[in-house]
Amino acid sequence: AQSVTQPDIHITVSEGASLELRCNYSYGATPYLFWYVQSPGQGLQLLLKYFSGDTLVQGIKGFEAEFKRSQSSFNLRKPSVHWSDAAEYFCAVGDYEAAGNKLTFGGGTRVLVKP
Amino acid sequence: NAGVTQTPKFRVLKTGQSMTLLCAQDMNHEYMYWYRQDPGMGLRLIHYSVGEGTTAKGEVPDGYNVSRLKKQNFLLGLESAAPSQTSVYFCASSYSGTRGYTFGSGTRLTVV
Numbered sequence: 059a060q061s062v063t064q065p066d067i068h069i070t071v072s073e074g075a076s077l078e079l080r081c082n083y084s085y086g087a088t089p090y091l092f093w094y095v096q097s098p099g100q101g102l103q104l105l106l107k108y109f110s111g112d113t114l115v116q117g118i119k120g121f122e123a124e125f126k127r128s129q130s131s132f133n134l135r136k137p138s139v140h141w142s143d144a145a146e147y148f149c150a151v152g153d154y155e156a157a158g159n160k161l162t163f164g165g166g167t168r169v170l171v172k173p
Numbered sequence: 174n175a176g177v178t179q180t181p182k183f184r185v186l187k188t189g190q191s192m193t194l195l196c197a198q199d200m201n202h203e204y205m206y207w208y209r210q211d212p213g214m215g216l217r218l219i220h221y222s223v224g225e226g227t228t229a230k231g232e233v234p235d236g237y238n239v240s241r242l243k244k245q246n247f248l249l250g251l252e253s254a255a256p257s258q259t260s261v262y263f264c265a266s267s268y269s270g271t272r273g274y275t276f277g278s279g280t281r282l283t284v285v
Contacts, residue, residue, distance in 0.1 A: 062215075064215075067213065090272070092273055094276075099279075100278060100279075101177075101263060101276040101277055101278040101279055102216075102263070102265075102274075102276040103276075104273050104274075104275075107272075107273050109272075148215060148216070152272075152273075157223065157229065158204070158206075158221045158223055158229060159204060159223075159267070159269060160206070160218055160221060160231070161206075161273075161274060162218075163208075163215040163216040163217075164215055165213055165214060165215040166213075166215050
């Protein structure tokens with residue numbers, strides 16, 4: 059069965075600094091990978107997704123992620139964070155080999171932004 | 174442009190009471206899902222549906238039932254609520270599940 063690990067539960071970053079969130083997955087075939095963001099009290103919003111092709115994908119709000127098959131990783135990055143980026147971030151892997159085409163989510167990383 | 178709508182947004186139940194959470198989507202999606210979100214555990218799949226009239230168990234189905242009588246609606250029922258079911262519940266829908274989901278804004282349920 060597929061799984062997703064986000065090693066960092068909390069990250070604190072200063073406004074204007076760079077941000078990198080780690081995501082490692084376990085999946086037998088070529089994965090479909092996603093990053094979602096959840097602002098306090100809100101649902102999850104899709105930031106970006108990877109299906110195939112270019113391993114560096116661009117998303118909304120200035121985020122990007124890089125797929126590294128050799129490391130089973132899909133890390134999320136942003137060059138300069140804004141206070142509005144304070145939120146919880148979830149990495150997910152899609153299983154298209156089983157019924158339901160389900161997404162499996164990591165435990166999430168909560169990002170705090172210092173002024 | 175509603176997307177996925179969940180009702181209610183908040184609910185407090187007493188142990189043993191029953192309730193139904195409603196999820197409605199207006200995107201003509203075939204796939205619908207119910208997840209629960211608990212601190213440090215991410216989102217865990219309760220039940221899902223791959224089309225009208227179909228339902229299937231997810232990772233944590235015990236204590237919940239679902240129905241999908243109409244394509245646009247996916248109902249999650251708790252027959253006898255327990256404190257362990259205190260959580261935030263999210264519904265999601267998708268044209269093709271692995272292409273990403275559209276989420277509702279969640280239902281915060283407290284069982285006392």
